[in-house]
Amino acid sequence: MNGWLLVHLVGVLLAVGNIVTAAFWKIRADQSGNPAVINAAARNVMLADYAFTIPGLVLIVVSGSIMAERAGMSLSGLNWLTLSLVLFAITGIIWGAALIPLQRRMIRISEECMAEGTISKSYREASRSWAICGTIATLLPIVILYLMVMKGF
Numbered sequence: 001m002n003g004w005l006l007v008h009l010v011g012v013l014l015a016v017g018n019i020v021t022a023a024f025w026k027i028r029a030d031q032s033g034n035p036a037v038i039n040a041a042a043r044n045v046m047l048a049d050y051a052f053t054i055p056g057l058v059l060i061v062v063s064g065s066i067m068a069e070r071a072g073m074s075l076s077g078l079n080w081l082t083l084s085l086v087l088f089a090i091t092g093i094i095w096g097a098a099l100i101p102l103q104r105r106m107i108r109i110s111e112e113c114m115a116e117g118t119i120s121k122s123y124r125e126a127s128r129s130w131a132i133c134g135t136i137a138t139l140l141p142i143v144i145l146y147l148m149v150m151k152g153f
Contacts, residue, residue, distance in 0.1 A: 011059025018052035039110035080147045091140045098133040
């Protein structure tokens with residue numbers, strides 16, 4: 001196996017694996033209704049993004065760029081690679097513009113909820129927005145994964 005392909009796959013595992021796993025643990029924490037559990041999960045989701053998602057994305061971008069350049073892949077016109085890059089950029093925009101600020105807000109609100117002993121409406125609203133944006137930001141990499149494997153057009 002090509003060394004850069006292995007680096008690329010490790011990056012995909014780190015990024016996509018963390019995205020799915022973090023969503024699972026955050027949803028489970030919300031279902032508990034316990035403000036302390038919810039706060040810990042929100043903090044750990046943010047930490048996991050910095051520890052796994054960001055390094056995974058860096059590995060994907062670096063290794064993917066090197067492999068595309070070495071293979072002489074064209075970045076002009078619409079093909080599986082350019083569509084993947086557009087979807088990747090959209091995912092990054094959603095993550096940076098919506099998910100990270102929502103995660104920070106959920107951490108702050110859940111701290112207030114711990115003091116009050118109950119989950120507030122503002123937390124539920126932020127969590128719902130996070131779930132909507134997070135679903136989109138999770139489905140797009142799955143589409144990208146399909147395009148990368150199938151190279152259909």
